[in-house]
Amino acid sequence: MSPLVRYEIRDRVAVVTIDNPPVNALSAGVMEGISDAVERGDDDADADAIVLIGAGTTFIAGADINIFKELKTREQSIERSQAVHARLKQLEDAGKPLVAAIHGHALGGGLEFAMACHYRVAVATARVGQPEVQLGIIPGAGGTQRLPRLCGVPLALDMCTDGKMITAARAKQAGILDAVIDGDLLEGAISFARAREVAKERRRTRDLQDKIRDRDAGLAACQAIRTRLLGVSRGARAPFAAVDAIEACITLDFDAGSRREMELFAECVLSTESLAMRHLFFAEREVAKIPDVPKDTPARAITRAAVVGAGTMGGGIAMAYANAGIPVLLKDVDLASLARGMSVIRKNYESTLSKGKITPEALSQTLALITPTTSYDGFADADIVVEAVFENLDLKKGVFAEIAKAARPDAILASNTSTLDIDEFAAVSGRPAQVVGHHFFSPANVMKLLEIVRGRSTSKEVVATSLKLAKQLNKVGVVVGNCFGFVANRMLAYYMREAYLLLEEGASVSQIDSAIIDFGYPVGPFGMQDIAGIDVGWRIRQYLKSVGKTRAEGPQSAVPDRLYEMGRYGQKTGAGWYRYEPGSRTRIPDPIVEDIAAEEAAKRGIIRHAISDEDIIARIMTALANEGAQVLADGYAIRASDIDVVYVHGFGFPRHRGGPMFYADTVGLRTVLARVNEYRDQYGDYWQPSPLLEKLAREGRAFHGDTP
Ligand code: T1G
Ligand code: NAD
Numbered sequence: 001m002s003p004l005v006r007y008e009i010r011d012r013v014a015v016v017t018i019d020n021p022p023v024n025a026l027s028a029g030v031m032e033g034i035s036d037a038v039e040r041g042d043d044d045a046d047a048d049a050i051v052l053i054g055a056g057t058t059f060i061a062g063a064d065i066n067i068f069k070e071l072k073t074r075e076q077s078i079e080r081s082q083a084v085h086a087r088l089k090q091l092e093d094a095g096k097p098l099v100a101a102i103h104g105h106a107l108g109g110g111l112e113f114a115m116a117c118h119y120r121v122a123v124a125t126a127r128v129g130q131p132e133v134q135l136g137i138i139p140g141a142g143g144t145q146r147l148p149r150l151c152g153v154p155l156a157l158d159m160c161t162d163g164k165m166i167t168a169a170r171a172k173q174a175g176i177l178d179a180v181i182d183g184d185l186l187e188g189a190i191s192f193a194r195a196r197e198v199a200k201e202r203r204r205t206r207d208l209q210d211k212i213r214d215r216d217a218g219l220a221a222c223q224a225i226r227t228r229l230l231g232v233s234r235g236a237r238a239p240f241a242a243v244d245a246i247e248a249c250i251t252l253d254f255d256a257g258s259r260r261e262m263e264l265f266a267e268c269v270l271s272t273e274s275l276a277m278r279h280l281f282f283a284e285r286e287v288a289k290i291p292d293v294p295k296d297t298p299a300r301a302i303t304r305a306a307v308v309g310a311g312t313m314g315g316g317i318a319m320a321y322a323n324a325g326i327p328v329l330l331k332d333v334d335l336a337s338l339a340r341g342m343s344v345i346r347k348n349y350e351s352t353l354s355k356g357k358i359t360p361e362a363l364s365q366t367l368a369l370i371t372p373t374t375s376y377d378g379f380a381d382a383d384i385v386v387e388a389v390f391e392n393l394d395l396k397k398g399v400f401a402e403i404a405k406a407a408r409p410d411a412i413l414a415s416n417t418s419t420l421d422i423d424e425f426a427a428v429s430g431r432p433a434q435v436v437g438h439h440f441f442s443p444a445n446v447m448k449l450l451e452i453v454r455g456r457s458t459s460k461e462v463v464a465t466s467l468k469l470a471k472q473l474n475k476v477g478v479v480v481g482n483c484f485g486f487v488a489n490r491m492l493a494y495y496m497r498e499a500y501l502l503l504e505e506g507a508s509v510s511q512i513d514s515a516i517i518d519f520g521y522p523v524g525p526f527g528m529q530d531i532a533g534i535d536v537g538w539r540i541r542q543y544l545k546s547v548g549k550t551r552a553e554g555p556q557s558a559v560p561d562r563l564y565e566m567g568r569y570g571q572k573t574g575a576g577w578y579r580y581e582p583g584s585r586t587r588i589p590d591p592i593v594e595d596i597a598a599e600e601a602a603k604r605g606i607i608r609h610a611i612s613d614e615d616i617i618a619r620i621m622t623a624l625a626n627e628g629a630q631v632l633a634d635g636y637a638i639r640a641s642d643i644d645v646v647y648v649h650g651f652g653f654p655r656h657r658g659g660p661m662f663y664a665d666t667v668g669l670r671t672v673l674a675r676v677n678e679y680r681d682q683y684g685d686y687w688q689p690s691p692l693l694e695k696l697a698r699e700g701r702a703f704h705g706d707t708p
Contacts (some may be wrong), residue, residue, distance in 0.1 A: 002033025006055075007040060012189045014050045014096075024054045026109045030064075034113065035087045042703065045540060049097040049193035052117060053186055057252035058104025059126070060113060065135060065278055068269050072362030077266035082088045084109075084141045085258055088116035097196035101189035102126045107165065109174075112141035115150060118203045119196060121179040121189050122168045129165035132611035133238040135281060136274030136656060140265035142206075144245035145257045149208040150176050153218040153246060157225045160242040175211070206254045234520045236656040245367050272666050276658030279704065280648060283641035283659070287478045288465045291532060297464040302326060302472065306382040306407075308399055310341025310372065312533060312572070313416050314388035318445025319345055320473045322369040323445065327381065331373050340374045345370065348445065348497050374707030376406035383408075383467070386438055387425075388416040390699070391539045397428045404429040412462055415453075419540050421483045422455040434455035436466055437488060440475075442532045446663060449649035450475040455482050476649045481636030485551065487643060488650045489523035491660070493551035494528055494623035496537075499525040500557035501683075502616055504601040506608035509577050510589045515613035516620070519669075520654025526577035527587055527622075528651070529560075530570030534577075538564040552627075558600050563593070622675045625664035629690035640703035665702040673697040 004027070006017040016037040018024045034052065041050040053059055071077045091098060091113070100106070100114035102122035111128050114120045130139045139160060151174035159166065171177040175599070181188030196202070206267045212218060222243050230237050241264040248260035263292060268274055289295075307314045314400065321328040332338045343353040349367060352358045358366070371378070374703050379385060385403045389395055396417060403413060413435045426432035435455025441524040450467040451472070463479060470477025480487040501510055507515075513524025529537060537560060540551065548555055563576060570576030571585060578587035601608055628643045637643050644659020657663045665671050671694055680687035695701065 002029040002036070004030050005037050006694050008035045008047050009044070010186070010454055011190050011194065011300060011545050012046060012048045013184065013193050014038075014047035015190070016041065016050060016052045016059060017055050018053070019055035021056055023058055023105070024056065024110070025061055025064040026113075027064035027067070030473025031084065031087055035090050038094055038098060038351040040688065042096055043178040047096065048197040049190075049194050050094060050103050051099050051100065052113070052191045052363075053101040053189065054104065056104075059100070059102040059106040059122075060356060061105050062108025062110050062131070063140070065281060066279060066281075068135075068137075068274070071266075071269055074263075074266045074270065077269055079260050081140055081262040081265055083262065085262070088142055089206075090491075091116045092118075092206060093405055094103060096203075098191050099189050099193040099196070101181075101185050102128065102168075103185050105129075105165070108132050108139065108143070110142045112139060112143040112146065113240060115146040115176070115205050116142065118205075119178045119192065119346055120176065121181050121185075121192050122169075122171070122177050123185050124168050124180050124182070126168040126171075127165040128168070129169050130160045131163035133161060133236075133242055134163040134277060134655075135476065136236070136238045136271060136277035137268040138238055138242040138245055138261070138265055140261065140269070142258055142261065144204045144261045145249045145254055147176070147219075148212050148246055148249045150174075150206055150211070152211040153250065156246055157221055157243060161225060161229060161239040179464035180560070187363075212250055217248055219247065222247045222250070231688030234521075234522070234654055234656070235518070237271065237273055238656075241268050244264075260560060272412070273656040275397055276666070277655055278615065278642065279658045279662050280644065280655055281643050283639075284476060285640050287476065287637060287645050290463060290467075290479050293460045293463050293479075297460050299464040299468040300383065300410075300412075300461065302383045302412075302465065302469050304382050305329070306331065306379050306385045306403075307388060308332075308385065308403060309388035309390075309416075311388065312336055312344075312441060312442060312536075313392075313444050314343045314386075314520065315345045315348075316442065316446075317386055317388055317416060317440050318370050319348065319366075319445035320440070320475070322366045324473050324545075326370070326472075327369045327371070327589065329371050329373055329378050331376065332373060338374060342370075342372050348443075348480060376402065379403065379406035380408050382411055382661045384412040384414060386414045386416055391418055391536060391543065393420055397424060400425040400435075403620065404431065410434070412436060412465065414466075416440055416574055418489050420543075421484075422453050422482045423457075426455050433459040434462060436462050437486065438481065439468065439488070441488070447650065448474070448476045448486070449646060450477045451486050451488055451646065451650070452477050452479045453482050454479055457659065476645060477481070478640070478642050478646050478649075480646070481634070483631075483634065483636045484549075486639050487631055488646050490636070491627045491643070491647075492651070494627040495620055496525055496529070497552040497554055497557075498619045498623045501555060501560065502611060502619060503597045504606055504608075505611060506558055506601075507611040508589070509593055509597075510587075511611075511613070512616055513587075515616040518613065518656055519617055522652040530578055530580075530587070533569050533572055534560055534564050534611045535569040551688075553688075554684065555604065558603075559593070559597050562596050594604070621660065621667070622672055623665060624660040625672050625703075626676050626687075626690050626693055628661050628664070629693040632703070633690060633692040663699060665704055668694060668700060670700075 004020040041047045083156035098117045099119045100117040106128045245261040248257040306329040307318045318328045318330045422437045426435035436458045439451035441447035450470045467477045509526045514522040568575045579590045640661040676689040
């Protein structure tokens with residue numbers, strides 16, 4: 001018997017317990033251990049039924065994701081799938097009632113094992129799901145064949161294409177679960193199993209037909225979801241493969257459908273898309289591991305907050321706190337600015353309400369957690385104060401001096417600055433250990449990324465508290481160093497430089513944005529700047545000019561400054577790189593911008609020419625990777641994978657491409673280096689390869705260890 005699977009008899013029921021911490025993943029030996037134990041229970045004269053349960057906090061969180069990197073060929077993958085399918089059939093063929101008892105999560109292979117059992121019971125807090133598409137694969141252990149048989153085609157399609165978990169109540173209602181247990185799960189499962197034994201009931205999921213019988217309705221549901229996916233998958237293949245597999249469940253018998261699933265699984269698991277998404281799965285867990293901040297570093301509880309500046313960001317940040325149930329003061333200079341800020345907040349909540357994503361009661365309760373104010377009264381009760389006023393060094397230093405007086409001595413003082421030096425604020429605060437950057441991304445109540453900017457004196461407790469707070473705010477916290485623009489905006493400067501120059505050289509605003517959207521981003525560089533505000537970038541450039549710096553080496557396009565001077569700040573002024581009808585966020589190309597680009601190109605003696613989408617992507621992604629390498633070499637990011645997490649959660653870099661550093665690895669660093677050198681020769685010395693890029697390319701290595 002595998003040490004990861006225990007066997008005992010309780011009340012004439014064989015209890016098979018999976019014990020593979022932390023999440024009972026189906027690592028090597030676990031699957032074998034389960035089927036051996038079930039076989040033993042089937043033969044055990046002291047057992048009338050069998051219960052499968054997980055030790056610790058969860059049932060089974062699925063296959064061990066680490067295993068997939070061992071799969072190198074289609075044949076190897078199919079062979080492995082055939083072995084898994086055979087084990088699940090063996091479970092299904094057990095002679096005694098076999099009941100899965102679920103707590104925590106039954107995900108992926110975990111739910112597939114449960115569906116191969118005759119019955120499934122769970123506690124009310126359990127969650128079940130097929131999240132495989134979030135790893136660029138599809139269910140590979142019969143999930144696309146058994147799930148529709150239990151809950152019908154439409155729900156199976158939703159679960160296998162969005163990968164989201166559903167509650168036990170929903171799963172019971174849908175027929176995935178047979179009972180929700182109040183009280184002790186094991187006791188409940190044992191009495192459930194015994195009752196089945198008495199009734200001589202044993203139900204094989206693969207024999208069920210009722211919910212897949214209506215072939216036309218099933219096929220129609222598949223077509224409908226394919227159409228919907230076209231609008232949201234952003235180029236990812238796995239969701240469509242999941243639909244193909246479920247379609248096979250409708251059109252073929254169980255064995256042929258399973259075979260089709262194995263083939264589609266093999267295609268997905270060997271894809272770069274899946275490599276990229278598995279890379280991100282682990283990268284998103286690595287970001288919380290800070291080499292010099294041990295896991296047991298005390299993190300303080302954040303129960304009350306205050307935000308200074310009720311503009312685009314301050315308002316969103318206050319919403320993020322309120323959404324997490326944390327009361328927050330929101331201060332601005334005067335009532336007019338405050339009213340403007342609060343009306344944007346109210347409008348955002350009303351739009352969420354109109355989408356049915358919040359109830360009227362929850363809306364008013366959440367909104368009530370935000371207290372607008374024009375004074376610092378009450379700031380002494382806050383565990384954290386976040387500054388989000390205009391991007392101006394002197395203004396922010398003044399505000400930091402004020403909040404340092406108003407806030408409790410142990411309160412954390414955070415700045416949402418996009419680019420400025422955190423140590424400057426620490427110096428005026430009189431408590432540098434409490435000062436940290438909390439760089440949210442616009443819209444702050446939506447974007448998942450929180451760049452945690454560590455100043456020279458920021459304490460480990462403040463770093464640990466910031467990481468814990470990020471989770472509390474449902475954000476992904478990434479600890480970065482304190483350089484100009486930190487990680488996200490420092491690299492963004494090169495992304496935008498190339499976008500501006502490509503525009504001057506002949507590509508249009510919408511061509512560049514569509515190329516980036518086809519690559520998989522939700523919005524292109526110009527559409528994004530219209531959301532964030534062209535004025536924010538202008539303020540940063542003004543500050544840099546005042547200190548004799550630029551954001552990125554090389555030619556500085558004057559187009560964005562000219563738009564600023566025309567009062568075109570983007571969505572907030574109805575025009576920016578695009579035009580917007582009043583009250584609409586639909587981007588309308590504006591020839592005025594193209595004319596300005598042509599004028600500026602002429603001033604710089606540029607002969608405008610047609611540019612391909614491939615060249616646009618190559619230029620922009622090469623600029624990102626090269627500067628990313630420099631950020632790593634300078635030590636402002638702990639790992640290359642942290643940069644990937646920053647770009648996926650901060651700017652919507654497509655998950656199925658893994659992030660800018662992972663994507664560069666898939667292109668090959670020798671190719672990336674060759675491009676940097678080619679661009680230097682073609683466009684100028686401002687293109688300089690990062691020494692780290694040169695070194696890794698020379699050694700045939702990648703940013704993430706061995707080449708993917
Ligand atoms: N394989 C390997 N390691 C895993 C793992 C898995 N499936 N799930 C979690 N871990 C590790 C994780 O890296 C972390 O490690 C630790 O466990 C705690 O995780 C055949 C093909 C269950 C909701 O996609 O969604 O089944 O960082 O920090 O926040 O059809 O983990 O501590 O070293 O995330 O409490 C499908 C993945 C697999 C579920 C718990 N299953 N896991 O969240 O803890 S494919 C999934 C999760 C499959 C079949 C197919 C979450 C969780 P470390 P954590 P958490
Ligand atoms: P904004 O212009 O929309 O809002 C700034 C607000 O600060 C205004 O309401 C203003 O009245 C208020 N303010 C100014 N001085 C103040 C003071 N002394 N006390 C209280 N309130 C004061 O700007 P924004 O886009 O919200 O940017 C705010 C900060 O967030 C900047 O540092 C910016 O760089 C940073 N940031 C912006 C974005 C973005 O996409 N807009 C993203 C991340 C970070």
